[in-house]
Amino acid sequence: MITGYAKQGEMESARKLFDEVPERDVVTWNAMIAGHVLCGSNEQALQMFEEMRSLGEKPDEVTMLSLLSACTDIGDLDVGQKIHSALLEMGRGDMSIILGNALIDMYSKCGSIERALEVFQKMRDKDVSSWNSVIGGLAFHGHAEESVNLFKEMRRLKIRPNEITFVGVLVACSHAGKVEEGRRYFNLMKHKYKIEPNIKHYGCMVIC
Secondary structure: OHHHHHHOOOHHHHHHHHHHOOOOOHHHHHHHHHHHHHOOOHHHHHHHHHHHHHOOOOOOHHHHHHHHHHHHHHOOHHHHHHHHHHHHHOOOOOOOHHHHHHHHHHHHHOOOHHHHHHHHHHOOOOOHHHHHHHHHHHHHOOOHHHHHHHHHHHHHOOOOOOHHHHHHHHHHHHHHOOHHHHHHHHHHHHHOOOOOOOHHHHHHHHHO
């Protein structure tokens, strides 16, 4: 019921029902936290987390994913770092791909590309989204050379890029004024990887 109210944006009703639950578990807390994030009430989501911890309830991966989403949306690096510290306290140093990707995304969008890169390098397992987040983050923060080099490393390891990967690479080339290199990657995308360019790819080429 709490999840149902939350999905409909009826957080007052969800809270009322939540307060009436005699024994709350992590699933109940997660429903409230995720509901606030879904409604854009990110500050309330973070307050719920503090309330949860003060009562001795242990968060799980679902909790932390919702909280990282909230931090990313409001661009709060300080709180994001606290969430990361809480993850480490929970013994999640060797975290799942989805959690690692959420951390990379949060750090990148909150302006700390160095921490995003640090998380990426410590991840034992990575998927294409992991690479995309760092390649794009480096590009958008003006680290064009590092972004392109990471793309080259991705190819060396035979990890297949997708359309999002190439947006990051082309942004890097456009920011660095690497016109010819940008054209090479644009053609590589079309002819080797058979990816049809979209408006974002063409936009990067216009800037180049």
